[in-house]
Amino acid sequence: MGALVFMVLLSIFMMSIYFRYQAVKESEQRNMSNILNVVKQNIEQTLRNSYVATITLALTIDDSGNPKNFEEVAKRLVSSYNSIDAVQLVPNGVIKYTYPLKGNEAATGFDILNSPLHSKSALKAIENKAIYFSGPVTLKQGGTGVVGRLPVYKKGKFWGFTAVIVRFDTFVNAIGFSQFKSDKYYFQLSKKNPVTNKEEFFLENKADFSNKDYQKVEIPEGDWNLYIIPKNESRLFFEFLPVIAIAFLLSLLSGLLVYTLQKKPLELQKTVKSQTKKLSRNKFLFRSIFDHAGLGIAHNNSIDGSFVDANDKFCELIGYSQDEIRNMDFMMITHPDDLQADLDNMERLRKGEISQYSLEKRYVDKNGKINWVNITVSPLWEKNEKPSNHITIVENINQRKESERLILESQQKIKDLINSIDGVVWEGNSVEPGVTYISKKSEDMLGYTPEEWLADDYFWRKIIHPDDRDWVIERSTEYAKARVPFDTEYRMIHKNGSTIWVRDIVSIYHESKDSIKFRGILIDITKSKQFEIDLNNSLTLVTEQNKRLLNFSHIVSHNLRSHTSNIQSLINLIEMSEDEEEKKELLVLLKSVSEALNETMDNLNEVVSIQTDINPVIEELNLNKFINRTLEVLRNQIVKNNAEIINNISDEVNVNFNPAYLESVLLNFISNSIRYKHPDRDPKIELSSHTEENFKVLEIKDNGIGIDLNKNGDKLFGMYKTFTNNPESRGIGLFITKNQIDTMKGKIEVESKLNEGTTFKIYFR
Structure with a gap:
């Protein structure tokens, strides 16, 4: 029975120790994993800083491939990031710009694409079209370091690299x-x-x-x-060796106890004494484990929170001796801001709502220093028993909290740098729609807060200008599928309803091997776009004026030369003639030619007046009022030709036009409809109006002789161009009318068939 008890207890103890060993081992594995992940995060943070630096450097390069403010930007980047020793611009793979130059002179002019040591990593960055870090490698300027290179593309062509240099010692420290x-x-x-x-x-x-x-x-x-x-995988086994020894001893003692209980009563007293001695020894062993544990351990009264006992590790953490600790409670050393959470959990533990609890909180040591700890509190009473005491295991987590603080500070620096960039920095998904990050500049540039952007996955699509939305989304989708960066310009709608021109520079960010995201910057180019539009409008206006001037010069040259030639010929004939009657006839002809010249000069003067009137007076004019005035002026012609005028225009129709020009336009078109009537029928003129897009349109339709547009359409509004044998035709009316309407930013369209009639459409802005 003693042997059986020994074997059973030893098996139970060994199984418990084995499970505990596995738990501790798994805890160490988790601890290793946590430490490894923190170090990885530090590396990724260093690389992210480098990535931000290369992106910032890329933004200093204009569309012509020339860097702007490189020294100023580079100095700010190197001073902002302790993990960066130097930055470079590498056009066409040749190092041209380095900051700081001192100590890095040997690298200037180095062609990395033709270097066996550096070319493969550089070509890999170009192939992936993303930043790639090579090294640690031997640097051209001496020493070893890590080099991050970001390929830069301008107008769709490879420009070169922006690069950061992190010396290996700096990299390890970071x-x-x-x-x-x-x-x-x-x-x-x-x-x-x-x-x-x-x-x-x-x-x-x-x-x-x-x-x-x-x-x-x-x-x-x-x-x-x-x-x-x-470092030493057998360390954990040796840590459990005392516990194994104790378990073995306890099992052995239990077996011996059973053995002795079966012995004679006379041997019981001797056995009890022996067991008492051994139990004292075991108590000493347990006490030794308690005092020398790697974590702080405290024994507390669960009712008032006072300390019953604490090991050396705990006393070392809070700076009090064991004697001082026994006169204190855990509330006295807990930070005031963390005390309530601890008390609430303790109350739940006493009520049996939880079996134990863990909590991160702060202890204030004897010198007032604050220490971050992770505590695990376990009760020392059985279920349904009255609460008595509990054990608190304390782990010092100051280093982890400091690492978390440094990470948060680094993230804040990145945010501050992003918010200082003159543009909206954003990050979004490459497949599914939705912006996952947007900088605060979005509110300054477009009026929308980052919260508004992130609340709706389709927000970006909704605020693109309707005229640009389809092609911008289609182009973004194509580049997303191809996984290549792009640069485009389009319009967006400001929160106040105004239109903003933006330039969207988008790059690819590899979040993992199978996951990518887009990162970009939106730059407000409204002023430059408006300047470009104004410049094009001015160019169009100057071009049109030049055409008119050239046309006018041809007219002046042709007509004046014709008249002056006739006058010169008549004067020569008069001088040569000796017959008085012949001279009188020649003088009559000379007078006729001079009157024609005078009429030509009047016409040219009127054309010059129209074309040089850059800002004619524009008023809101009632169309019917001017039509009735024109019909009154032409009353004699209307009666004489038995013309029928049908006016379908409402009295409510108003147009924005120059009063004198409107009178001239109406007089020309209506009088022409009467003048060029068909010989076989009375003239019938019909006036109507309608709205077409942004224009108000006046239609003047007649049943006259019509115009052969196939033959004369291209010279219909030319000066001195006539298309009939009517002796009253001068070819100047339509030319002047066309100039007047063009000056007012309107236009004329004509429809006509020979012997059927003509319809003129005048478009008013």
Whole structure:
């Protein structure tokens, strides 16, 4: 029975110890994983800082490929990020600009694309069209370091690289290996050599660890492997050795106890004494474990929170001796801001609502220093028993909290840098719609807060100008499928309803191997676009004026030369003639030619007046009022020709036009409809109006002789162009009318058939 009890108890103890060993081992694995992830985050933060720096440098390069304010921007970047030693611009793969130049002179002019050591990483960055980190490699300027290169494209063509240089010592310090240095683990960083294709290790302690229970993560931006390796895997076993010994002893003692109980009563007293001695020894062993545990342990009264006992590790953490601790309670050393949460959990524990609890809180030590700890509180009473005492296991987490603080500060620096950029920085999905990040500049530029952007996955699509929306979305979708960066200009609608021209520069961000996102910057180019539009309008206006001037010069040259030639010929004939009658006839002809010249000069003067009147007076005019006035002026012609005038225009129709020009236009068109009537029928003129797009249209339709537009359409409004044998035709009316309407930003359209009639459409703005 003694042997059976021994074996059963030993099996139970060993099983419990085994499970505890596995739990501790898993805890250590989790701890290793957590440390490894923190170090990885530090590396990724360093690489993100480098990525932001290269993007910022890329923005200093204008569309012509010339850097702007490189020294100023580079100086700000190097001073902002402690993890960056230098920055470079590398047009066409040749290092041309470096900051700081001092100490890096040897790198200037170095062609990385023709270097066996650097070309593969540079070509990989070009192939992926994303930043790639090479190294650690030997630098041209001396020493070793990590080089991050971002390929830059201008107008769809490869321009070169923006680059950051991080010396290896700076890289190691930025990662923070020293913060996690302990006697339990060590780190190793490796990468495959692009030439030998063998894995190379860069940190100290390069001994083979392949047979150890290590953990690793991959850093795809530089093709690195980061390892965390236990220094002594047998350490954990030796930590459990005292417990195993105690379990063995307890099992053995229990077996002996059963054995002795079966012995004679006379041997019972001797056995009890022996067991008492052994139990005292076991108590000493338990006390030794309690006092020398790697974590702080406190024994508290669960009713008033006072300390019953505490080990040396706990006393070391809070700075009080064990004697001082016994006169205190846990409320006295808990930070006031964390006390209520601790008390609430303790109350739930006493009520049996929870079996134990863990909490991150702050202790204030004897000197007033604040220490962050993670506590785990377990009760020492059985279920349904009255609460009595509890054990508190305390883990110091100051280092982790400091790391978290540094990460938050780094993230805030990035946000501040992004918000200082003169443009809206954004990040979004490449497949599904939706912006996942937008900088605060969005409110300054477009009026919408970041919260409004993120609340609706389709928000960006909704505020694109309707005329640009379809092609912008289609183009973005095409580039998303192709996974290539792009640069485009389009219009967006401001919150106040105004139109804003933006330039959207988009790059690719590889979140993981199978997941990418778009990152971009929206730049307000409204002023430059408006300047471009105004310039094009001015160019169009000048071109049109030049055409008119050239046409006018041809007219002047042709007509005046014709008249002056006739006058010169008549004068010569008069001088040569000796017959008085013949001279009188020639003088009559000379008078007729001079009158024609005078009429031509009047016509040209009127054309010049119209074309040089840059800002004619524009008024809102009632169309019917001017039509009735014109019909009154033409009353004699209307009666004489038995013309029928049908006016279908409402008295409510008004147009914005110059009063004198409107009189001239109406008089010309209506009088022409009467003058060029068909010989076989009385003239019939019909006036009507309607709205077409942004124009008010006046239609004047007649049943006259019509115009052969196939033959004369291109010279219909030319000066001195006539198309009939009517002796009253001068070819000046339509020319002047066309100039007047053009000056008022209107237009004329004509429909006509020979012997059927003509319809003129005058478009008023």
